[in-house]
Amino acid sequence: MQRIAMAIMLCLLALPGPASTAEVERLQHLPDLPASSMPAPADVLALPDSAFEPVGNVHRLAGDADGRGWWRLQPGPASGTEPLLLVYHSYSARVTVMAPPDYRPVTRSLFDRSLDPRFSRRALVFPLPAAGPVFIGVEGARYPLQVAVRDADAQLAEDVVHVRLISLVIGVLVGISLVVLLFWLLLRERVYLLYAATMALQLMYLLCAYGEAYALPGLRVLARFGVEGIWTIATLATAAASFFLIRLADLDQHVPLPSRLLRWVGGYASLVLVAVLWLPWPSDKDWFPVAGNATLMAANVLALVALGAASWRRHLRAAYALLAWVPLVALSTARAVQLSIGAPLTPGIEYGLPLMLAFTAIVLVLILADRMLTMRRERDSAQLHAQRDALTGVFNRSGIEQRLDWAIVRAREHGGALSAIFLDLDHFKEINDSHGHAVGDACMRELVRVAGGELAYGDHIGRLGGEEFLLVLPGSDLHQARRTGECIRRSIEARCAQVDGIPVALTVSIGVATYRMGDSVASLVARSDLAMYAAKHAGRNRVEAAPAA
Template identity: 35%
Template structure:
């Protein structure tokens, strides 16, 4: 459907103008007098101008029907690139000069086209003569439009152009921010790719003609544009290879993509010179890299790679536009006048979708980090906190209790005679016993309470908001929940009891003191015959945190 849409508009307005070429540069007086009309080439199939062979030559533009002067008609020459034009409208005694860059750039109109006034229209039997300097394989469509229509199209063009370039610029800044925050190289390559895209689109279309030195940098030749384009291909390949992780997931496609990067680097070096070879090398790098990326992302997408699907969705339209634009620049086909704007829009769309993909990758990295953090604080047997995790939970609870002046208690829980269980039934049964005990303990606790395996057969319970009395009641419920019935497993049924020591945090008491008192209460329970909960005595003396 996209190809059909591209092909159909290219036939529009084909019957309005007749464009004929004079491949020579005789004096203007002779050309205007008609002395060289016999040497004019046959009319172009479509009303467009392309001169890849000479530095300066003449073009004759006739209208099939007379063009009246009532609506202030303008001859519009789209995508002029580096052409420098001298125009002789019918009846003019002196030419008007037009170019995208330099002193003849007309800031009354947007840079989408060169606009040549036809004050007398185009009467029957007369023509507009254009003397065009510079060679280019890019076609420049010609049309005659009323001045009001020119202004309307200029406003639409500028709104679209501003949207596209602003979108690319914002995404480039976000990429740099992500790169600085995460250290991921793919974000840096992404930003560099977008900067090159902005530079290429702006320089080839004249968006930067207001910049001091733009005429020297961009208007004197295609070298700067070609260098920016080749750098864009290079950074695009680096970004896609990093984002898709081709080095690890597909070494073959990684090597093929590096070959495309090498061709782009060669294009950068050749672009320092002149001639058509740099443009061909740059277009080759673009087409080759686009094909490799399409195959690589398609193959990885079939294997279920999420990043590859993002590349396929985001990059497909841009690949199509890049290939068509490259073919248009190489003179292989004549694209529609809006092909350049479609390419700019495809850049913005692809960049936006890729930015969403990068954000998804960033979220995945965060999920992986959180998962790793959880794994570092979780006991693999009971799936409760390990010693480090429960101590961190206790530290936070102590800080909160002191800030809010709320009570806080802890309970040390020990499984009685656990070594005998391991010796008699084996460590696998012992681990299963610990899991069942932890489930029964958790069932007696609130969501905000903390439970962690502190040692081999010891658990630490953090009880924020509970004083010693209420914590003792909870400890009693935990004890009863375990000893009320044996621990049932497929290979055994084992009766288990608990010894518990409870302590409440005193004013200004340190965590180490709180631990010592709870531990002393635990040993008191064991000494008294096990299967019981004992409350620790209040702290004595002054304590400092």
């Protein structure tokens, strides 16, 4: 798994960087905006050059404390046939551009349905039909926006790579989530539903943050919720991931305190935040990004602490979950920091997050598979122990009758031979009365040890109750079964004269019956039982066979 992570990191480093942008000769900011509103576009056009302050050759729009601002940008000479102004990762911002020759204001946001379908939505695209200064107005920005002037062909070529990578991640997450959701429908195990919910919410947040959700049929409806919709999806993803990691790695059992904190902070607190967000009051929702980001950071820290503590205690599933979660948290944090300071996103950060999300989904589903196998082994072990006799270690009555039933089905379908041997200790009550039940128990264990040594591969032995035992011999006819019974009788007579140093002169009476068409478990056991009683009546310490027909 570590090798897979290294391979993904190498792929990220190999991704091509963004193509070079056209030179921006001058970027000027209009300071001292009114507190209540933005200047109207017509008013901005009427302002003299002296109203704009030079801010240097910096390709970003910072805005004031309220995320608002006007800039005047002077592009360099156009290098292509169709120059474009690009505003990257606009998120919640509404951007208005007035470009020559007519300087008609064009306002766009990530949530608009009418954006140019030729381009992806990681950038708002504004054509620049003619040379001259461009005015850019920003409202609702929560971090500095990256701007660039590029040729349309270069942008289209870069968008092809972008769309292919995002489509790859979508395919992986949707495919795995649907399979796991089917597991939940069949098994009704909550961890599978939590996995599907976590991956679906992570994918929806990714698509909304990149803007691609608002161009997809079925998801376009999310645009009407605006940035509050993105906040809701991100916070619900935090809650689902917290509950999922707790259940996946059994954190409640291994690290109760960090698990409890993660459940309350990452899970319940996130759900409360979402509920408060959609209340009609307060109408100003600017408090939510701070509260949501704080909850997300606290949840991530608690998840890493809990998984790390469980890994330290050698819980393998927690260790693998930690391996998957650390790079995802690191990349998402790095992306948030770079956006908040207005630094350009490198390809490793921009595409590392979706690719690492796909890697995380694969690792987590492998952990789910391991969890399923572990539960299956535990179930099989529990069933096996439920069919074992606690005293002798062989099958109990239910277990040996089940093996006999399977053998009858195979004999009926394939026509093979099958025999049953009914074995009963002679004078067992006298042994218990004379030497105590501890010696009697030792006699039964010794009988199992000696008789088991005479059985062939595929034969079974079980205790029906008391001192009665049943042997199932698939593939043995009456002659072979009788010979096996005789070997067992002689071995017990010879090797069990003393048990635990006490002379008990242990012998057995054995009845043999072979399967005949129409036999059931009950009828075959009954016939071998009758043969055993015939051996008892004939003097004990002998083998008798039931009639074959």
